[in-house]
Amino acid sequence: MSSSVVSSLHQELKQSFEVLRANRAVWERALADCEPLLSAIGNIAVQLQALRHVQLANTPLHSFPGLHERLHYKLSLAVDSALGKLAENMDALQRARDAIGRQVSAVFQFYERNTHTLDIAACVSRSAVCPSVSDMLEWLQDSERHYRLQLVQRRTLLQTLTPSDLVLMETAPGRWASLHTSAGEERVTDALCQVSFFMETE
Amino acid sequence: MTNTEGVKVLPADAADTHTQRCRMGPALMSRLGLRLGSPVLIRVLQGACVCTAWPRRDLADGFLQISTQCSTPGLDTLINPHIKPLKCPKLTSVSVKVFVRNPKHTSESVHELLEGLYVHEGHLVNLGVDTEIRFVLVETVNSGSQKAGLVTARTRVDVVAIQSVKHMERRKVSGSTLGGVEDVCASLKEMITFPLRYPAVLRTLGLSCPRGLLLIGPPGVGKTLLVRHVAQDIGAALVTVNGPDVTGSRPGESEENLRRVFDQARAEAEEGPCVLLIDEIDSLCPRRTESSGAPENRLVAQLLTLMDAIGSREGFVIIGATNQPDALDPALRRPGRFDREVIIGVPSLLQRRSILTSVCREMPLSPDVDLNAVAEMTCGFVGADLSALSREAALQAMRHAQAGASEPVSMQHFMRALRHVRPSCLRSSIGATDFKRISWEEIGGLEDVKLKLKQSIEWPMRFPEALVRMGVPRPRGVLLYGPPGCAKTSLVKAAASSSHCTFFSISAAQLFSPYVGDSEKTLAQLFAQARACAPSIVFLDEIDSMVGSRADSALSHSVQSQVLSVLLTELDGVGVRAVERRSEGGRVAQVEGGEQEDTRTRQMELQEVCNKDVLIVAATNRADVLDSALLRPGRLDQMIYVPPPDREARLAVLHVCTARVPLHPDVCLQDLADLTELFSGADLENLCKEAALLALREEGLGVSCVRHEFFMKALRILSPSLSPEQLQQNFHSCLY
Numbered sequence: 047m048s049s050s051v052v053s054s055l056h057q058e059l060k061q062s063f064e065v066l067r068a069n070r071a072v073w074e075r076a077l078a079d080c081e082p083l084l085s086a087i088g089n090i091a092v093q094l095q096a097l098r099h100v101q102l103a104n105t106p107l108h109s110f111p112g113l114h115e116r117l118h119y120k121l122s123l124a125v126d127s128a129l130g131k132l133a134e135n136m137d138a139l140q141r142a143r144d145a146i147g148r149q150v151s152a153v154f155q156f157y158e159r160n161t162h163t164l165d166i167a168a169c170v171s172r173s174a175v176c177p178s179v180s181d182m183l184e185w186l187q188d189s190e191r192h193y194r195l196q197l198v199q200r201r202t203l204l205q206t207l208t209p210s211d212l213v214l215m216e217t218a219p220g221r222w223a224s225l226h227t228s229a230g231e232e233r234v235t236d237a238l239c240q241v242s243f244f245m246e247t248e
Numbered sequence: 249m250t251n252t253e254g255v256k257v258l259p260a261d262a263a264d265t266h267t268q269r270c271r272m273g274p275a276l277m278s279r280l281g282l283r284l285g286s287p288v289l290i291r292v293l294q295g296a297c298v299c300t301a302w303p304r305r306d307l308a309d310g311f312l313q314i315s316t317q318c319s320t321p322g323l324d325t326l327i328n329p330h331i332k333p334l335k336c337p338k339l340t341s342v343s344v345k346v347f348v349r350n351p352k353h354t355s356e357s358v359h360e361l362l363e364g365l366y367v368h369e370g371h372l373v374n375l376g377v378d379t380e381i382r383f384v385l386v387e388t389v390n391s392g393s394q395k396a397g398l399v400t401a402r403t404r405v406d407v408v409a410i411q412s413v414k415h416m417e418r419r420k421v422s423g424s425t426l427g428g429v430e431d432v433c434a435s436l437k438e439m440i441t442f443p444l445r446y447p448a449v450l451r452t453l454g455l456s457c458p459r460g461l462l463l464i465g466p467p468g469v470g471k472t473l474l475v476r477h478v479a480q481d482i483g484a485a486l487v488t489v490n491g492p493d494v495t496g497s498r499p500g501e502s503e504e505n506l507r508r509v510f511d512q513a514r515a516e517a518e519e520g521p522c523v524l525l526i527d528e529i530d531s532l533c534p535r536r537t538e539s540s541g542a543p544e545n546r547l548v549a550q551l552l553t554l555m556d557a558i559g560s561r562e563g564f565v566i567i568g569a570t571n572q573p574d575a576l577d578p579a580l581r582r583p584g585r586f587d588r589e590v591i592i593g594v595p596s597l598l599q600r601r602s603i604l605t606s607v608c609r610e611m612p613l614s615p616d617v618d619l620n621a622v623a624e625m626t627c628g629f630v631g632a633d634l635s636a637l638s639r640e641a642a643l644q645a646m647r648h649a650q651a652g653a654s655e656p657v658s659m660q661h662f663m664r665a666l667r668h669v670r671p672s673c674l675r676s677s678i679g680a681t682d683f684k685r686i687s688w689e690e691i692g693g694l695e696d697v698k699l700k701l702k703q704s705i706e707w708p709m710r711f712p713e714a715l716v717r718m719g720v721p722r723p724r725g726v727l728l729y730g731p732p733g734c735a736k737t738s739l740v741k742a743a744a745s746s747s748h749c750t751f752f753s754i755s756a757a758q759l760f761s762p763y764v765g766d767s768e769k770t771l772a773q774l775f776a777q778a779r780a781c782a783p784s785i786v787f788l789d790e791i792d793s794m795v796g797s798r799a800d801s802a803l804s805h806s807v808q809s810q811v812l813s814v815l816l817t818e819l820d821g822v823g824v825r826a827v828e829r830r831s832e833g834g835r836v837a838q839v840e841g842g843e844q845e846d847t848r849t850r851q852m853e854l855q856e857v858c859n860k861d862v863l864i865v866a867a868t869n870r871a872d873v874l875d876s877a878l879l880r881p882g883r884l885d886q887m888i889y890v891p892p893p894d895r896e897a898r899l900a901v902l903h904v905c906t907a908r909v910p911l912h913p914d915v916c917l918q919d920l921a922d923l924t925e926l927f928s929g930a931d932l933e934n935l936c937k938e939a940a941l942l943a944l945r946e947e948g949l950g951v952s953c954v955r956h957e958f959f960m961k962a963l964r965i966l967s968p969s970l971s972p973e974q975l976q977q978n979f980h981s982c983l984y
Contacts, residue, residue: 166278
């Protein structure tokens with residue numbers, strides 16, 4: 047009986063890692079799409095800054111009427127469109143995170159339902175091809191937490207961007223890049239590597 | 249006690265820091281019935297934390313690694329952990345207080361940050377990610393119906409308050425309790441919190457709330473500590489001003505510094521409650537006189553104007569602390585500046601006990617330590633002395649213990665520490681004396697005199713309830729009179745040793761000084777100190793030389809008669825000075841324990857009521873020259889005649905004196921007692937000494953015992969110091 051529970055738990059775990067792998071790819075793609083958008087926002091912020099300081103009346107361009115307002119409008123539109131695209135990407139990130147979160151909570155629920163048949167010794171036993179249940183659950187939890195926190199941090203960063211504070215917008219690309227924690231990513235990669243044999247076994 | 253015997257606590261792995269995981273061996277997990285990731289409450293010495301249980305990666309047993317992501321505030325050392333499985337339902341609501349880096353930016357992501365965490369009421373969650381929100385304090389869980397639970401996506405997270413991280417770090421100082429100042433502490437808290445918490449109510453009542461408070465008390469009673477404790481307790485910011493920090497060398501610099509401190513306090517008050525503590529305010533704001541310099545006066549004036557300038561809407565309170573209220577400028581001590589004055593006196597018996605309980609709370613005490621007894625023995629000790637005492641006792645225990653081993657602090661360590669630590673109020677006082685402790689048994693004879701002395705000194709300490717029941721007040725003064733050399737001083741010493749009173753002794757040499765008014769001041773000061781350390785005994789030896797009689801016309805305007813009038817008012821004046829006030833032992837700290845503890849507390853209460861006075865013991869051999877005003881009841885109301893020893897008494901004295909002299913069997917002390925008519929106690933002691941010396945002289949240094957003939961020889965050389973006329977005179981004054 048216990049072995050049947052273990053094998054079905056293994057099935058669940060395998061499925062979870064599949065989902066994790068697939069959504070990780072989605073996540074990375076979406077994140078890569080964000081990169082140029084943010085640098086665009088940074089550029090526009092620099093232009094807005096320049097526009098704020100320039101005295102158009104002292105330049106040969108003074109004959110164009112309402113140039114200042116027009117330029118400002120154009121740049122604001124550019125910011126809006128970049129932010130709109132970013133929001134789409136954020137939705138993609140959110141979807142990836144949700145998929146991972148759902149799967150992880152499902153596998154945890156399955157484990158919790160069957161705790162009476164799975165004692166600790168069964169959970170911690172590992173072999174050359176198959177990591178222990180406890181290890182795998184831990185990796186899944188870590189990955190889920192990593193993506194959740196990343197999403198919160200990135201979304202908070204975008205929420206702070208307002209046209210009134212150009213300095214925040216200028217520094218946005220740098221701060222966006224600094225949110226990328228190699229340690230967290232590596233742990234997800236490690237986990238996926240360590241389960242690769244386990245995933246191939248039937 | 250703990251279920252983790254023999255388990256070694258290791259610091260958590262870097263990867264586990266903010267994961268709320270507690271790593272333990274699989275065997276311990278199965279013993280506690282835990283599954284993977286099940287929530288546990290880990291109680292340690294200073295607090296608790298909520299973790300999820302996970303097996304260690306290497307599956308080794310005997311180690312424990314705890315991530316303190318969700319723990320009680322201020323938890324840092326993890327000693328003696330006790331693991332308790334926790335039932336954690338999924339929460340429907342949780343209300344939290346968040347601490348952010350910059351209060352201007354608020355974001356809405358608390359919920360996502362808390363998701364998946366197990367939280368406990370009153371715990372502080374360290375989020376550990378680089379966001380605006382750094383810490384979250386969990387206030388209530390499921391509206392208070394639960395203690396702990398899991399935050400899920402469906403949990404409603406209510407943010408009650410947003411504060412800056414700086415504000416929280418201030419709150420995190422160690423939360424020790426203060427003993428013995430509960431009532432002062434409560435009134436202080438009330439005064440600080442009322443204007444800050446209920447400004448609207450005060451406005452509708454049309455009150456301008458009090459903003460200043462002056463704490464007065466002798467050094468070491470814990471004025472500064474009290475303010476710090478209160479500030480920390482109500483989460484107020486504390487800005488401290490020290491006199492020397494403010495004073496600058498350039499003209500006007502001091503005033504500038506003072507203004508800067510007030511500005512700082514005002515800035516802190518924007519964010520929350522703030523207390524401005526001016527420690528040792530007497531150095532900053534001395535009495536303005538002709539002789540003090542202009543810069544000093546300017547500083548005082550600046551302080552006064554700054555205090556007046558605080559508007560009532562500005563939420564900060566000024567507390568001044570001083571031990572010399574008389575040195576302050578009177579302009580400072582009026583409502584509007586320092587509205588209230590709180591006097592913290594030298595702790596009484598019950599207060600001492602509660603101070604001792606709080607200073608010894610973290611100390612491993614062996615069961616024989618009776619803190620009640622220690623509190624009784626430490627009269628005149630202030631809080632600082634008591635904490636020094638407990639520290640010294642712990643040091644004694646450490647010295648005693650074998651290297652590395654820890655030994656609980658026992659009563660003997662406290663007794664040894666008591667010998668080293670003296671009350672600080674006695675350090676600079678005039679009459680404090682160190683004397684060799686003697687017991688009643690070392691004084692031969694005089695049984696009824698001893699009984700009378702015990703009645704007036706020991707009984708109020710030992711049987712307070714009997715005296716209270718019979719309505720007998722404690723005597724105010726005792727006069728011992730009698731011929732010289734009859735053990736008057738020794739009797740007082742024995743009385744002082746047997747009761748745990750503070751003992752002051754003053755002689756004419758210490759009292760009289762060439763300056764006019766100095767002697768009177770010294771005497772008044774002595775009594776002030778004695779009252780501060782009550783119950784205490786003031787011993788005036790040879791009182792006839794100190795205070796003459798006013799009836800004697802030659803002495804009517806001399807220093808002696810001035811001293812006499814001071815003594816008379818000290819003995820039976822209208823009251824004591826307001827500054828010397830001490831707490832009425834009305835409010836008693838609740839004591840845990842059974843009936844025995846209750847009766848004990850009651851007895852201590854009674855003792856406190858009975859023994860708050862100073863007992864004056866005077867000794868003289870010329871009672872007839874004393875002023876009659878001094879001898880009336882209410883002043884020196886017990887007059888005890890110490891007679892020259894009769895035959896039985898002489899025998900007892902001889903027994904005591906020869907206790908350490910090797911006597912030949914032919915020595916008959918009864919005969920000696922018969923032969924030594926008119927010998928005083930001192931004479932008898934001299935006789936024994938002389939006999940022993942004679943034996944040494946005549947039989948060489950190798951002599952082993954004193955024979956009777958040497959006593960007889962010594963008796964022929966010595967003559968009694970008392971004369972029949974003297975006895976007659978004393979007898980006469982005894983009748984009168």
